[in-house]
Amino acid sequence: MSDPSRESAPRSTTDPSRRSLLGAALGGGAGLLLLDRRTATAAAVPRDSAIADTATWGARDPRATIDVLDHAPSKIVVHHTATPNGTDYSRAHAFALARSVQDHHMDVNGWIDTGQHFTISRGGYATEGRHNSLAAVRDGSRHVVGAHTAGQNRLAVGIENEGTYDELDPRDAQYTRLVELCARLCRRYDIAPHEIYGHRDFNATDCPGDRLHALLGRLRSDVAAEVGGDPTGVSWPLLRSGDAGDPVRVLQYLLNEHGASLTADGVYGPATESAVGDFQRSTGAVVDGLAGNQTWNQAVRERGSGDRGPAVRAVQHRLGTAVDGIFGPNTATAVRSFQADRGITTDGVVRVRTWRALLR
Structure with a gap:
């Protein structure tokens, strides 16, 4: 990390x-x-x-x-x-x-x-x-x-x-x-x-x-x-100890992508708080155990066809597709459909705007 x-x-x-x-x-x-x-x-x-x-x-x-x-x-x-x-x-x-x-x-x-x-x-x-x-x-x-x-x-x-x-x-x-x-x-x-x-x-x-x-x-x-393009910057949710739900689960998957070993249970407990602090320390972010803009900006990576790993699992979980960690044709189709519904460029690639929409 x-x-x-x-x-x-x-x-x-x-x-x-x-x-x-x-x-x-x-x-x-x-x-x-x-x-x-x-x-x-x-x-x-x-x-x-x-x-x-x-x-x-x-x-x-x-x-x-x-x-x-x-x-x-x-x-x-x-x-x-x-x-x-x-x-x-x-x-x-x-x-x-x-x-x-x-x-x-x-x-x-x-x-x-x-x-x-x-x-x-x-x-x-x-x-x-x-x-x-x-x-x-x-x-x-x-x-x-x-x-x-x-x-x-x-x-x-x-x-x-x-x-x-x-x-x-x-x-x-x-x-x-x-x-x-x-x-x-x-x-x-x-x-x-x-x-x-x-x-x-x-x-x-x-x-x-x-x-x-x-x-x-x-x-x-x-x-x-x-x-050209929409210049509006992305603002991320602030997650902290005691929070629960799908945004926390996405965060846990992303932390695992960067080397953590968390159970993606959607609960922001002590293990998740500790993993956030470790990740912040490794990336030079403010170390406070709170998942805010710096943490999300560091954790999110572009994902598309052919990619594998915990971040792909996060996408699949939020889209309701088979969670196998492989960004194959079915995942790409689901991403394009999700993007079309949300008014995001429909390219099947999970970039920052798509990641932000997946947390809502």
């Missing part, structure tokens, strides 16, 4: 050590001289009209092979760097920021490369973070395993936004570029706009800041205006 990436779970972006290191690096002229030590190797013109790749901003080589999966990501996670809200909006600063983040992630966190896939500066410049991320987007069917959101690194594209957004909003240029980048990712990877999240939707962190997190509804809507 540990995070599947080879790196450790990322630190909270409100971690004082991270804030002080990057803040010192980006806050003054002396720091920028240090950051610009690789400027001579950076190309003068970005190779991509929207995103400067790692060669353009002068990245170091990763210290190990980057994992690239043969499937597209299914969601986007928005972060902030928790660094000062500086007033240098130049491309040179954006490149210096990219180098500073990579240095921190490799030299302080001990990661193999930059953790996130892309970074957007306060000036609105977008840079590639982890190597091969831009190539994977251009391909449209591959995903680079990052190190930005514990429990989600094999599933989500991570976007860092320079600054701290607890008390103010991102600059217009930065927000506009964030919309453009999210829309590009949604188009290329067929990600639904409602699958845009903030870091705190999964992990125990303040990231991406109160104000930026509050903007996510608008971000989903603005992206949906570009690519």
Whole structure:
């Protein structure tokens, strides 16, 4: 039940050590001289009209092979760097920021490369973070395993936004570029706009800041205006000790999918509460034994034809089909019928909206 990436779970972006290191690096002229030590190797013109790749901003080589999966990501996670809200909006600063983040992630966190896939500066410049991320987007069917959101690194594209957004909003240029980048990712990877999240939707962190997190509804809507789809985010039920019923049973099946050994009896007793706490701990979520948004967001995985296991059993139980844990033709037909009845895209695949409907 540990995070599947080879790196450790990322630190909270409100971690004082991270804030002080990057803040010192980006806050003054002396720091920028240090950051610009690789400027001579950076190309003068970005190779991509929207995103400067790692060669353009002068990245170091990763210290190990980057994992690239043969499937597209299914969601986007928005972060902030928790660094000062500086007033240098130049491309040179954006490149210096990219180098500073990579240095921190490799030299302080001990990661193999930059953790996130892309970074957007306060000036609105977008840079590639982890190597091969831009190539994977251009391909449209591959995903680079990052190190930005514990429990989600094999599933989500991570976007860092320079600054701290607890008390103010991102600059217009930065927000506009964030919309453009999210829309590009949604188009290329067929990600639904409602699958845009903030870091705190999964992990125990303040990231991406109160104000930026509050903007996510608008971000989903603005992206949906570009690519289509319903931007309404999913809100999950809060389950706790003493609860009983089918939602609890679904939760138990999902926990078993992630390594627990629960009897799916639909009763939120001590064993279930303990399993929830263990799962929260393993995914970097708030550990409180309550199954809320973070727990559901971490536990739910897309399931479709050919899949097997406890999560498929949860779907079959709720649909009233034979519970054998095999997502075969009968299950797919039942899912499509359920989706049609609920006004969900009728594709026979159990994604986040279908999971939420199964809990009602």
